[in-house]
Each structure stands twice: as C-alpha cells, then as structure tokens.
Amino acid sequence: MLDPNEWFTEVVASDGAAFSLRVRDRLHAEQTPYQFIEIYDTEGFGKLMVIDGCTMLSTRENFLYHEMMSHPALYTHAAPRRVCIIGGGDCGTLREVLRHESVESAVQIDIDERVTRLAEQYFPELTESNADPRATLLFEDGVRWIEEAAPGSLDLIIVDSTDPVGPAEGLFTRDFYAQCERALAAGGILIQQSESPLYHVKILREMHEAMRGAGFDSTQTLCFPQTIYPSGWWSATMAGKGVALDRFRVEAAREKSFETQYYNAGIHQGALALPEFLRRALG
Amino acid sequence: MLDPNEWFTEVVASDGAAFSLRVRDRLHAEQTPYQFIEIYDTEGFGKLMVIDGCTMLSTRENFLYHEMMSHPALYTHAAPRRVCIIGGGDCGTLREVLRHESVESAVQIDIDERVTRLAEQYFPELTESNADPRATLLFEDGVRWIEEAAPGSLDLIIVDSTDPVGPAEGLFTRDFYAQCERALAAGGILIQQSESPLYHVKILREMHEAMRGAGFDSTQTLCFPQTIYPSGWWSATMAGKGVALDRFRVEAAREKSFETQYYNAGIHQGALALPEFLRRALG
Numbered sequence: 001m002l003d004p005n006e007w008f009t010e011v012v013a014s015d016g017a018a019f020s021l022r023v024r025d026r027l028h029a030e031q032t033p034y035q036f037i038e039i040y041d042t043e044g045f046g047k048l049m050v051i052d053g054c055t056m057l058s059t060r061e062n063f064l065y066h067e068m069m070s071h072p073a074l075y076t077h078a079a080p081r082r083v084c085i086i087g088g089g090d091c092g093t094l095r096e097v098l099r100h101e102s103v104e105s106a107v108q109i110d111i112d113e114r115v116t117r118l119a120e121q122y123f124p125e126l127t128e129s130n131a132d133p134r135a136t137l138l139f140e141d142g143v144r145w146i147e148e149a150a151p152g153s154l155d156l157i158i159v160d161s162t163d164p165v166g167p168a169e170g171l172f173t174r175d176f177y178a179q180c181e182r183a184l185a186a187g188g189i190l191i192q193q194s195e196s197p198l199y200h201v202k203i204l205r206e207m208h209e210a211m212r213g214a215g216f217d218s219t220q221t222l223c224f225p226q227t228i229y230p231s232g233w234w235s236a237t238m239a240g241k242g243v244a245l246d247r248f249r250v251e252a253a254r255e256k257s258f259e260t261q262y263y264n265a266g267i268h269q270g271a272l273a274l275p276e277f278l279r280r281a282l283g
Numbered sequence: 284m285l286d287p288n289e290w291f292t293e294v295v296a297s298d299g300a301a302f303s304l305r306v307r308d309r310l311h312a313e314q315t316p317y318q319f320i321e322i323y324d325t326e327g328f329g330k331l332m333v334i335d336g337c338t339m340l341s342t343r344e345n346f347l348y349h350e351m352m353s354h355p356a357l358y359t360h361a362a363p364r365r366v367c368i369i370g371g372g373d374c375g376t377l378r379e380v381l382r383h384e385s386v387e388s389a390v391q392i393d394i395d396e397r398v399t400r401l402a403e404q405y406f407p408e409l410t411e412s413n414a415d416p417r418a419t420l421l422f423e424d425g426v427r428w429i430e431e432a433a434p435g436s437l438d439l440i441i442v443d444s445t446d447p448v449g450p451a452e453g454l455f456t457r458d459f460y461a462q463c464e465r466a467l468a469a470g471g472i473l474i475q476q477s478e479s480p481l482y483h484v485k486i487l488r489e490m491h492e493a494m495r496g497a498g499f500d501s502t503q504t505l506c507f508p509q510t511i512y513p514s515g516w517w518s519a520t521m522a523g524k525g526v527a528l529d530r531f532r533v534e535a536a537r538e539k540s541f542e543t544q545y546y547n548a549g550i551h552q553g554a555l556a557l558p559e560f561l562r563r564a565l566g
Contacts (some may be wrong), residue, residue, distance in 0.1 A: 002285060002292060002301060009285060009303075016305035016326030017510075018285060020292075043299030061481065198344065198510060225508060225516035227300075227481060232515015233508035262558045270553020275545045
C-alpha cells in the first residue's frame with residue numbers, strides 16, 4: 001500500500017497505529033554514539049528529523065511543540081532570568097526562550113552534538129538565535145549537569161527530550177526531578193514533554209506522582225496538537241516550586257513583543273484545561 | 284512495511300501524509316446507493332467505520348468529535364429546544380444532544396440509512412438513545428429537508444457530515460447556509476464540522492465567508508484533537524443568528540448533569556481560542 005521507498009512510517013505498536021509522511025529523499029542517516037538520526041525531505045512537511053525511528057520534528061509544524069515547550073512556562077514564572085534546556089538539540093526551544101527579554105542566560109545541554117549540527121544544516125531557522133550572547137550550548141549529560149548545578153541557580157528547566165526509553169530514560173525519574181527541584185530557585189518551574197494524552201495516561205500519572213514525590217508542590221499538564229507525534233495530540237507537564245501553575249502573566253502574554261504561530265494568551269489558558277478523562281485520571 | 288492485510292490506511296495525498304490502524308478483521312463492506320462503507324475490528328481503537336476510504340469513527344476516540352459537535356453549541360444557545368442534525372447517521376451526536384434536558388426535539392436527517400443500521404450493529408453505545416421520544420430519525424436529503432423547514436422553526440442545526448467532496452458537497456455552500464439561516468429562529472446557531480486547522484485553512488476561510496454571506500452575523504471556529512482524522516487535529520465552525528458565539532452558559536456547563544469524556548467548561552473556553560496562524564488567516 002505505502003511503498004517504503006516513498007513513505008517514512010512510524011508505528012506505535014502498543015496502540016496499533018501508524019503515521020506516515022511521503023518522502024522525496026533521505027538526505028542523511030547517521031549512527032551517533034547515542035542514537036540513529038535520519039533527515040528526510042518530505043512532500044508536504046518540509047524537512048523531517050527522525051531519531052531511532054521516531055519522528056522528532058518537521059519544518060511545517062515544529063512550531064506547535066517548540067512554542068508550547070517554552071512560552072507557557074516562561075509566562076507562568078514571575079520573572080524568568082536563568083533558563084536551562086535539557087535535550088532540545090535542534091535549538092527550536094532555545095530560539096523561543098530567547099524571544100523573552102527577561103531571560104539573561106539560556107543554557108542548552110544536549111548529550112548528542114550531532115543533533116545540533118544537523119539542525120544547523122537542515123533546520124537553519126531553528127538555530128538562528130544560537131549566536132545570541134545569552135545562549136550557551138553544551139554537549140554533555142544533562143542529568144549530571146543538573147546534579148552539579150548550584151542550588152537555587154535556575155528559574156526554569158525545560159526538559160525537551162525524546163521518549164522515556166533509551167538515552168532519555170533517566171530524565172523521567174523522581175531522582176532527576178529532585179535534582180531539578182534543588183537547582184531551581186523559589187518560584188522556579190520545571191517543564192517536560194509528557195507524551196500523548198490519549199496513549200500515555202499511565203506515563204502522565206507517574207510523572208505527576210514522581211514530581212510531587214521529588215518535592216514540587218504543584219503540577220500541571222498542558223495539552224496541544226502535534227501532528228507528527230503518536231495520536232497527533234501531545235502534552236507537556238509543569239512542576240512548580242512555590243508557584244501556582246494554573247495562572248500566568250496574561251497581560252504580558254497578550255502584549256508579547258514577538259510573533260508566534262500557535263501560542264497566544266487564549267491558547268495558553270485553553271491548554272491548562274484538562275479533558276474530563278485526563279482530569280479524572282490525574283486526580 | 285505496513286502489510287495491507289493487517290493495516291487500514293488513509294492517505295491524505297494533498298499533504299503527503301497517511302494514518303493507519305492495525306486491523307484484526309474487516310467485519311463488513313458494502314456499497315450503498317450513496318457511498319462505500321466498511322467496518323473493521325482494530326487492534327487498539329475498537330471498531331472502525333470507514334466511508335469511501337476515509338476514517339469516520341472509532342470506538343476509542345469518537346467521544347472527542349461527538350462531544351465537540353454538540354455541547355459547545357448547545358451551551359452557547361440561550362435555551363436550545365429544537366435541534367436538527369444533518370448527517371450524523373452513526374447517532375453519536377444525537378446521543379450527546381439528547382443529554383441536554385432543554386432539548387424538546389432532535390431530528391436526525393442522514394441520506395444513508397445504512398450508516399445508522401451499521402452503527403446499531405457495531406457501535407451500539409452510540410445508538411442507545413435512539414428510542415428517546417424526543418428523537419426522530421429520517422433518511423432523506425438533508426439539504427431538501429432544511430429547504431422545506433418552516434422559517435424560524437429550529438434553534439440549532441448541526442451539520443455532522445463527511446468531507447466537502449461527494450455526497451456532502453452541497454452542505455458546504457452559501458445557498459445551504461442561507462437556508463439554514465432562514466430555518467433558524469432568532470438566537471439560533473449552525474455548527475458544522477470544518478476539517479483540519481492545519482491542512483484546510485482555505486476551506487475554513489471560505490466557510491466563514493459563505494456563512495457571513497448567507498446572512499449570519501457571527502462565526503466562530505472551535506479546534507479540538509481528533510486522532511483518526513487527517514493531521515490528528517480537527518475543527519467545527521459555528522454561525523450565529525444574533526448571538527455572540529465567544530460566550531456560553533459557563534455555569535450550566537460547569538454543573539452539567541451528565542458525564543463527558545472530553546468536554547467541560549474549560550475545554551469549551553479553550554476551544555474558542557484560535558491559534559495565531561488561524562486567527563490571522565480568518566481575519
């Protein structure tokens with residue numbers, strides 16, 4: 001039916017579903033020390049990055065993910081100055097973070113430098129802010145970096161990782177969250193991509209429990225569309241250190257000085273509303 | 284890659300994308316006078332109905348669509364009593380409409396009786412309210428039915444149709460909207476499924492223009508996730524006759540007397556918020 005020479009397909013075996021994009025060409029394929037990275041030229045979605053067989057981002061709709069991994073948390077924090085991004089090697093989240101004038105430093109720590117080098121080549125629009133003097137790009141183990149961070153030295157930690165299997169597994173644990181909680185100043189926020197609201201309710205529930213168990217006093221999941229990820233529907237979960245996560249700086253979001261494609265104050269408010277089944281599942 | 288004997292695949296050729304569900308069996312296939320209907324037993328989504336090659340509904344996640352095609356419009360109308368559903372032969376929208384105590388009559392007009400008969404067999408939970416004394420099921424041309432409806436005789440028209448090609452084409456025209464406007468009483472609302480916010484911005488823009496051109500004084504698109512439809516992200520568009528569509532009976536929605544899986548007052552409010560790119564496109 002779908003000729004594998006013409007289509008890239010990601011199968012979600014656990015849910016008996018698959019999503020495919022028609023490709024013109026595979027532009028690159030590489031086994032790094034950490035993962036297998038492919039770049040495709042697609043017919044309808046621009047360039048596509050695939051890691052270990054899972055779609056990571058496409059030119060056409062990565063704005064959904066990158067805007068929702070950054071702006072809601074940044075507008076929830078009272079005055080975010082010191083930001084770190086664990087993972088996020090494509091630099092799309094970093095670009096969005098740097099749009100906020102309050103941000104004084106943004107450190108991106110991705111274990112695999114090749115993700116960033118390939119993003120520079122195939123998604124140059126995402127790396128356009130990498131030379132910002134506030135930005136630091138490190139290529140090392142994010143878990144260790146957080147462990148070594150000084151207590152209270154960060155306002156916002158964004159965990160922009162792959163799924164909780166493989167290299168990113170350690171980023172979904174109570175121990176890691178406890179280190180994040182320690183590294184955050186009062187009023188600080190951790191936000192992490194938290195999989196599909198439809199397929200991964202168990203992961204979501206465990207994440208909330210682990211975050212609370214690690215000392216965070218508030219947690220909040222945000223939902224948003226994400227066409228190329230399993231189910232087409234995705235989430236991010238925030239954990240707060242003495243901060244209400246269901247409120248945000250609405251006026252600042254309404255008067256933001258930069259353009260977005262998805263995010264605005266209404267979208268932010270809407271993303272905070274949990275579907276009934278998820279509200280019940282998360283208690 | 285995906286064995287066509289094991290997977291049902293819907294290709295969206297215009298966007299170079301495809302979505303597949305793993306199937307255990309094809310339970311039914313039938314060419315009716317209007318369309319080709321298939322029923323599959325899937326591995327992860329329960330039963331699946333396919334019409335002319337397009338996924339229509341699955342057991343697992345039809346609640347997303349049916350709840351969003353009904354409750355937002357019903358809670359936007361001040362006091363909806365007389366409802367008609369054009370299309371909607373699977374009866375899932377009808378079931379949601381009948382949950383509202385204010386509704387005195389709900390007429391479902393689907394041109395193809397076979398959709399309803401197959402729903403009774405394979406999606407019995409959706410047809411469980413068909414014997415409600417307030418419900419009338421007709422199997423005839425919805426366009427003609429609306430043309431013959433008395434002026435001002437309806438409070439809410441729900442167009443729960445297939446895509447704007449084939450039998451449903453006439454439901455996406457200014458002439459049809461003008462007939463709906465005529466059949467609605469003051470304060471009345473038309474709501475229609477309006478395709479993917481990501482893939483079909485042109486259809487959405489033309490729909491708003493046609494609705495306004497037909498005499499409606501307000502229009503409002505709602506967005507919501509819909510895993511098995513193209514892009515995994517879907518929309519419905521409301522047109523109002525002397526009614527603000529960006530407000531609704533919030534207290535009534537908060538205190539609703541029935542259970543939902545997706546809809547609640549927060550979800551309703553959130554669905555009204557348009558993504559930036561769509562807000563710009565719809566002016």
